[in-house]
Amino acid sequence: xxTVLRGKAWCFGDGISTDHITPGRxxxxxxxxxxxxxxTLEDADxxxxxxxxxxxxxxxxxxxxxxxxxxxxxxxxxERGIQAILAKSFARIFFRNAVNEGLTPVLCNTDGFxxxxxxxxxxxxxxxxxxxxxxxxxxxxxxxxxxxxLADGGLTSHIxxxxxxxxxxxx
Amino acid sequence: MGYTLAEKIIAQRIGREVRAGDFxxxxxxxxxxxxxxxxxxxxxxxxxxxxxxxxxxxxxxxHAAPSPRKELSNVQKRLRTFAMEMQAHFHPPGTxxxxxxxxxxxxxxxxxxxxxxxxxxxxxxxxxxxxxMGSTDxxxxxxxxxxxxxxxxxxxxxxxxxxxxxxGAKDAILYLIGLLGDDGAIYKALEFGGPAIERMSVxxxxxxxxxxxEAGAKTGLCAADEVTRRFLEEQGRRGDYVPIAPDxxxxxxxxxxxxxxxxxxxxxxxxxxxxxxxxEEVTGTPISQVFIGTCTNGRLSDLRIxxxxxxxxxxxxxxxxxxxxxxxxxxxAALQEGLLxxxxxxxxxxxxxxxxxxxxxxxxxLADGERCLSTQNRNFLGRMGNPQGEIxxxxxxxxxATAVEGQITDPRQYEYRVTDERS
Numbered sequence: 310x311x312t313v314l315r316g317k318a319w320c321f322g323d324g325i326s327t328d329h330i331t332p333g334r335x336x337x338x339x340x341x342x343x344x345x346x347x348x349t350l351e352d353a354d355x356x357x358x359x360x361x362x363x364x365x366x367x368x369x370x371x372x373x374x375x376x377x378x379x380x381x382x383x384x385x386x387x388e389r390g391i392q393a394i395l396a397k398s399f400a401r402i403f404f405r406n407a408v409n410e411g412l413t414p415v416l417c418n419t420d421g422f423x424x425x426x427x428x429x430x431x432x433x434x435x436x437x438x439x440x441x442x443x444x445x446x447x448x449x450x451x452x453x454x455x456x457x458x459l460a461d462g463g464l465t466s467h468i469x470x471x472x473x474x475x476x477x478x479x480x
Numbered sequence: 481m482g483y484t485l486a487e488k489i490i491a492q493r494i495g496r497e498v499r500a501g502d503f504x505x506x507x508x509x510x511x512x513x514x515x516x517x518x519x520x521x522x523x524x525x526x527x528x529x530x531x532x533x534x535x536x537x538x539x540x541x542x543h544a545a546p547s548p549r550k551e552l553s554n555v556q557k558r559l560r561t562f563a564m565e566m567q568a569h570f571h572p573p574g575t576x577x578x579x580x581x582x583x584x585x586x587x588x589x590x591x592x593x594x595x596x597x598x599x600x601x602x603x604x605x606x607x608x609x610x611x612x613m614g615s616t617d618x619x620x621x622x623x624x625x626x627x628x629x630x631x632x633x634x635x636x637x638x639x640x641x642x643x644x645x646x647x648g649a650k651d652a653i654l655y656l657i658g659l660l661g662d663d664g665a666i667y668k669a670l671e672f673g674g675p676a677i678e679r680m681s682v683x684x685x686x687x688x689x690x691x692x693x694e695a696g697a698k699t700g701l702c703a704a705d706e707v708t709r710r711f712l713e714e715q716g717r718r719g720d721y722v723p724i725a726p727d728x729x730x731x732x733x734x735x736x737x738x739x740x741x742x743x744x745x746x747x748x749x750x751x752x753x754x755x756x757x758x759x760e761e762v763t764g765t766p767i768s769q770v771f772i773g774t775c776t777n778g779r780l781s782d783l784r785i786x787x788x789x790x791x792x793x794x795x796x797x798x799x800x801x802x803x804x805x806x807x808x809x810x811x812x813a814a815l816q817e818g819l820l821x822x823x824x825x826x827x828x829x830x831x832x833x834x835x836x837x838x839x840x841x842x843x844x845x846l847a848d849g850e851r852c853l854s855t856q857n858r859n860f861l862g863r864m865g866n867p868q869g870e871i872x873x874x875x876x877x878x879x880x881a882t883a884v885e886g887q888i889t890d891p892r893q894y895e896y897r898v899t900d901e902r903s
Contacts, residue, residue, distance in 0.1 A: 324662055324752055328860040332867070333840035336516060336544065337551040352867040372663035372696060376860055377839075378598040380520055380614035401667050401698055402598055406614035454503055454628060464616045465524050474505050474628045 312433040314393050314413065315440075316366040318426040319357055321350070323370035327403065329353040330374065330382040339381055346388035363390025366430070368422045370396065374403025383410045393430050395419050395437060395448075408455045409464040417448035453477045482727025484634040485701045486669040489609040489724065493592050500633040500733070507535075508621045509591040512578050514540040515555045516839075517596035517615045522562055524619025534625030537568040538578070538586065545573030545834040548842040576807025576833040579603065579775040583686055584809055588712075588720040589704030594618060594627055599775050599857065601692045605685035606711075607704030607724045612693060632669040632698045633733040635660075639676040641741035646785075646891040649684035650777055650855065650875035652676075653691045654746035658756035659736065666696035668733065671726060676740055677702060682711035683779045690776045691857050694753040745891055747853075748873035751861040759878060759890045766798070768850040770883040772876050773804025773831070774838045777855035780813050782876040787819040789880035789894045795827035796886030802844050804831040826883075840865030853882050 329352050331345060338345040350357040367373075367386065373396035374382055383406040386394070393413040407414045415430055417437045422428070427440040430448070438445040451459070454476040461467040467475070483491065484500070491498045494506050513521045518539055539559045547553040556573070563570035575581055578595065579602035587593060589607030593600060596618040603610035613627070621627045639652060657664075670692045677685065685702045692700030702708075703725035712721045744758035772778070772786050783805065795801045803823045805811035811833055814820050820830055831837060837844030838856040846852055846869030854864075859871035874882070877891035 326858075326860040328840075328858070328862050332862045334845075334862065334865045336839065336841045337549045339516065340519065340551055340555065352862045372666065375662060375696065376598065376858060378517060378596055378600075378612045378614050380517065380596075380616060383614070384520075398663055398666055400663075400696060402612050402614060405617060409614060409616040452503065452630070464620055465527050468528055468620055468624070473624065473626070476503075479505075 312431065314366070314430045314432070316364040316392060316428060317362065318366055318368045318422050318424060318428045319354065319361060320422055320424045321353055321367065321369040324372050324375060325353055325369055326376040327374055327379050327382040328376055331379060331385050342384055342388050345381060346385040349385040349389050361389045361391065364392055365390065366428045367391055367394040368419050368428065369394065370419060371398045373399050375400040378402045380406045380410065383407045383412050387412050408458050411459060411463040413459060415448050417446050481731050482729040484669065484730045484732065485671050485703060485724065485726040486609055486632055486634055486699065488726065489590055490592065490629065490631060492590060498631045500631050502631045504629055504631065505626050506592055506629050508594050508625055508627050510536045510538065510586055510593045511595060511618055511621050512538040512540060512582060512600065513596040513615065513618055514543050514578055515552060515559060516543045517618070518559050519555055520615035521596050521619035521622065522558070524616045525622045528620065528623040530623040533566050533568060534623050535621065537622055538571065538582070539563050539568050540571045540575070540578040540581070541573045542577050543835045543839055544841045545832060545836065547573070573834070574808055574832055576809070577775045577778065577835055579690065580778065580806035580810065584715055584807060589708060589722050589724045594621055598693050599690055601697070601699040602686050602690040602775055604689040604692070604699045604701040605682060606708055607702060609699060609701070611699045630667070632667055634669045634671050635665055636732040636735045637670055637672045638674040638735060638737040639672065639740060640674050640737065641676055641739035643676070643740050643743065644892070645895045646877045647740070647743050647745055648875060649680060649687040651743055651746045652740055653688045654748055654756055654873065655743060657691065657695050657754050658746070660695040662694060662752055662754040663696045665692070668697050670695065670697045670700045672700060672702050678705065680707070681781060682707060683781045686779065687776055694857055745875055745878045747878065747888065748859055750859055750870040750872065753857070753859060753873065759888065762888050763890055765888040766851065767853045767882055767887060768798070769800050769802065769844065769846065769852040770879050771802045771837055771844055771852060771854040771856065772879045773802065773806065774835070774856040775806060776857040777876050778804055778806030778810065780810050782855065783810070783814045783819045786876045786880035787822040788897050789877060789891065790826040790884065791822050793826055793884045795883050798886045799883060801826070801828040801883040802831050802837060803828045804837065805833050807833050837864065839863070853879055853888060855879050
């Protein structure tokens with residue numbers, strides 16, 4: 310897994326729900342990820358689905374991914390090439406889903422970011438840098454098990470590799 | 481120091497003491513998925529290569545039931561085929577909303593239940609530790625019979641007082657979410673207790689626990705007590721009852737107390753669940769559609785209170801009313817009691833038990849600029865199939881009064897029609 314991620318920011322506010330990320334009206338497209346991903350976040354920012362580039366980073370406020378358990382919310386972001394999501398807090402099911410799909414959730418203060426800012430995340434050091442605006446912020450480390458799952462590329466690969474849940478000091 | 485309900489249940493199941501903040505691998509007693517989340521869960525189960533299920537697995541066709549599109553029909557067919565091959569329990573369209581069926585037929589106090597649906601927390605009303613997860617977590621649990629959990633900190637919600645007529649569990653949980661905010665309980669458990677909870681039916685407790693996730697919580701829980709025992713007995717599941725309660729000296733991160741004796745009916749305004757107002761502040765808002773149903777408020781007691789208001793009235797001509805019983809059992813009971821006749825005579829459409837209208841799949845999609853007042857749990861932008869529509873959340877009583885008047889209406893003006901079942 311890359312430990313330094315760099316990309317262009319797409320900014321969203323507080324409380325972005327899974328209905329924003331992958332609306333229920335496209336329920337029937339869940340078996341066709343490419344088609345479903347064409348509608349990613351379209352009710353929050355119609356430009357996102359059209360113009361997001363592989364490697365871009367989503368930057369949001371509080372409680373990102375609230376609402377339904379639909380893992381497709383993490384999958385469509387990954388399908389669009391998003392490599393990390395920065396937020397002040399994540400809804401817990403989305404948080405697990407992102408890690409399970411190998412998409413990195415980063416907990417940090419996201420005030421002061423704007424659309425198009427160049428962002429760098431140093432996962433090893435736990436630092437987020439806004440290269441455009443020239444500031445840096447600490448980010449909260451993930452729990453050891455989640456780090457282990459991300460390092461293995463997601464939960465299913467983690468289980469295939471270890472046979473069970475495996476992290477430092479597994480009880 | 482003692483233990484919270486969440487700590488106790490998990491400790492009993494893994495056979496050692498746990499405290500909030502611990503990470504554990506725990507057995508899963510029951511899991512569920514449906515046609516929206518099931519296929520991806522089956523993919524993960526199959527990827528792991530196990531040839532049998534690791535735990536009791538329930539598969540539901542409830543989010544698109546009956547199916548409005550061939551893509552969804554094919555998904556339902558896959559769930560049925562898988563269930564037949566692997567001895568999973570298949571619930572075809574019409575059986576009911578997964579969370580209602582789990583409460584009626586499956587959940588037991590003291591169990592660990594996970595589901596690929598965020599409202600899996602509903603079953604906490606029976607004294608289980610029940611939480612929603614994504615498809616991969618659930619698919620892996622299907623294979624291993626286990627999942628990992630971080631033991632949540634608990635926020636104790638102590639509810640006192642007697643509800644006024646036409647005010648109930650839905651108003652209490654909406655009010656609480658207004659206090660906490662939609663992210664006020666992220667990663668935590670909400671443990672409901674106090675005199676008002678002890679008097680509540682299991683149906684009302686299900687409404688409370690259902691919406692715990694709307695404050696970000698991992699689950700909502702109630703102790704399993706005499707009320708739980710009677711409910712399980714009525715369901716023909718006498719043997720499933722075990723009492724379970726938190727210790728009196730349990731450690732809570734926070735305790736919130738409130739008295740419901742003077743609570744007003746609550747309404748959540750678009751597009752967030754914590755955007756709350758007492759009904760007095762929003763009466764007169766024109767409404768195009770009212771929906772009474774869902775895993776939050778499609779149970780028999782909900783239909784009874786709505787019918788008490790609608791009896792002898794007509795639905796306002798500018799508005800349409802949808803009524804969806806939460807399960808086949810509820811449907812049949814409402815039919816036998818004559819409630820469905822009251823709704824149909826009033827001009828309502830009865831829709832089959834399911835989730836389609838609430839999630840925006842089918843049966844109740846809003847037109848541009850329309851407002852719906854619904855008894856469901858979420859009002860996010862686009863939730864009912866159209867981002868140009870708006871959703872207001874309220875109780876079945878407020879919904880029924882609104883359906884008669886064509887605008888948001890305080891149900892307390894229909895108070896004279898109710899013989900309060902609680903008194």
